[in-house]
Every structure is written in structure tokens, then in C-alpha cells.
Amino acid sequence: MAETIKLEVVTPNGAVLSEDVDIVTAPGYGGEFGVLANHAPFLSTIKIGVMTYKKGTQAEQVMISGGFCKVSDNQITFLVESAEFGHEIDVNRALLAKERAEKRLAAARQQQEKINQVRAEAALQRAMARLRAAGNGA
């Protein structure tokens, strides 16, 4: 049995996940990074995207948005504003949200509204991350 690392995902609505896993892959500031057991202390910001963890032969995908993650004492903690399991995501809703966000983005670009553009972009990223986590690669 390989060594494991404790994975915790905490959101403002409570702890979502607390499990011993083999490997965690997450979208960090400088791109995807993987964490195995006994990783050195590490602190990184997290981009909107898909976090993957493996436990034995089982892999699970979780959509996470904005926050940061901390690795210390063989424990990895994600502090994110929201986290959703891939199998719990409503694909149709995410698809609709993606279309909506694309429209808003186009409209905002035309009118040169900086704030709306940023918001629409974030919404689009979230929708796409959801789809990816749900396994409907976009």
C-alpha cells in the first residue's frame, strides 16, 4: 500500500471532502500541479478549473473555483468558494450557462464594459470547468 495524503476541501458552506488519497492534481497559478504524499509545504492560488484526485484505482473529478490551497504535514487543504463533484453536476444547466456566458461576453466586448467582461469571462470559465468535471470535455 502506497503512502497516502489527506485531502480536504473546505468551502464557506462547510467541508465538502475529507479523505486519504494517493494523488491530487489541481489547477494552480502556474498551471496544473500534482501533489503526492509527503509533499513539501506549499501554498498556491487556485484558478477556476477541475481538481482530480485518485484513490487506488478510483479517480474523482471536482470542479473548484477561486481560492487557494495549502500543503503541509502531509495534508492538502483547498479553501475555495465553491466545489462540486463531477457526477453531481447538471450538464444541461452548465451547457445553458455556458451559452449565456458566451452571449454576455460578446455583448460586453462590444460595449467595452470592463467589469461585465470580467464577470462574463469568469462565468464562462466556471461553466466550462463544470462541463469538464462532468466528463463532457469542452
Next chain:
Amino acid sequence: MPSLKDVKTKIQGVKKTSQITKAMNMVAASKLRGAQQKMENFRPYADQFNAAMTSLSGSMETSQFPLMESRAVQSVELVVVTSDRGLCGSFNSNILKTAEKTIKRLESEGNTVKLVCVGKKANRYFRKSGKVRKAFVDIMGNFQMYNAREIAQDVAANFLAGGSDQVQLIYGSFKSVGVQRPASRDFLPIRPVIDEAAASGTEGVDYIYEPSPTEIMDVLLPLYLNVMVYHSMLEVGASEHAARMNAMDNATKACSDIIKNLTLIYNKARQAGITAELMDIVGGAEALKG
């Protein structure tokens, strides 16, 4: 002496009122449980967040972050968080009183004061004062992080643009089911979180930072504001329900007191009526005999 019918109607009216207050009491109790649960759920996030902030901010110059920069204070912004609904005793008016006092104090020190009202009650109270910069209403019912984020972003943007030099948060803090107190805390500029353990150097963990600590702080500081706003919204939510529960409990008790008194009056009036009728009958019978 009120007539029998008047008293009876009144008793029925008060009974109905007490039914309503009792129902409201029970609704508030169950909502309080929900709100407390939310606070409970939020705690690990806040704790972890503070821990990370502590380990980061202790080692850094604060002046390089615009959100932490302390300026000479000329204009102060108050974020007043109240509930959207009333009928919860003196809970909202206590917060508003504290806000009013703070405004007076700040103005006497020569500052200009602007307000951001969160919750209908604050907005109604201050809307005619001309000090309200922005109001967020109808968001206290369901506690969503994005509501808190919107408020935090708006306040921070105004602070960065120079619209305010200092921001304070005034809200109702939840001490226990029986006790809720108005409280205020500094919001902006953000003060470095200093923990004794970290300050004395017992925390020897050397993190690898990605990106640099400074850039991480740039991301964390706005999030920290979200956390603060969200926290105060949760506290106000829980306090509101606790306060309403107590207020409605008192109202129900007052109702049963009134009903007791009215029933006494009713019975007295009824007896007096019967006695009078008997006297009439007896009087009539005597007259016939004669």
C-alpha cells in the same frame, strides 16, 4: 362596563394574535437552527483562512498593498448590516442606534461619513439622511457567498478609488440565543493578522509559494473581505432569528395575560347580567302577587 359581546370579540381577537405570534416563534426557532448550522459550516473555512492570512501577512510589509494602506482619515464609510424584516424586538434598532452614534462621533471629529446599507431596515432608516452611497436589500434571506462578494467588491473599489479612507462594519453579533449585541469592526484598510505563536517564531514551516507571497496576498486580500462580509451577514441572520424568537415568545406571554384579564371581566359582566335578570324576575313575581 363594556358589554358582554364587546369583551367576547376582544378575547377572540387576542387569541388569534397569540396564535400568530406563537407560529412566528416556532418558525423563527427552526430558521435559527438553519442559520446556526450555516455559521457552524462556515467556521472551518474562516479558521483556515485566518491561519493562512496569519502565516502570510506576518512576514510582509503592509504598505505595498493598496487594500492595507492606511491613509490620513477624512472620509469614513460605514457598512451597516441589519435584517430585511422587522418584528424582532430591539435587534435592528440597537444596530441602527450604534450606527447613529458612530456617525455623530466621526462627524464631530471632522470626517465625512458615507453609508452602505445592507438589509432593508438600515436602508429605510437612513435613506432620507442623504448619506447612503449604496444599498443592498433583499439578500438577507438566503446567505449566498456571491452576495457578500458583491458588497465586498463594491466597498473595496470605492476605497481604492479614494472614495473612503477607512471603512467600518457595523452589524449584530450573535453571542447566544438570548444575547445579541451590536458590534463594529474595522474593515478597510485591512490590518495584518498577527498571531502570537507566529510572532514569536514558533511556526517554522517554510512554504514554497506559487506565485510569490506578494502576489498570493493580492488574491487573498479581496477574498478576506468577502469572508468578513459573509461572516457578519451570517451573524446578523442568526441574531435576527434569535431576537425574533424571544420577541414572539414575550408577545405570546403578554397575549395570555391579556386573555386572563379579559376572561375575568367577561365572567364578572356575565354574573352581573344574570343577577340583574333574576332581580327583574323576582320583582315581577312580587308585583303579580300583590
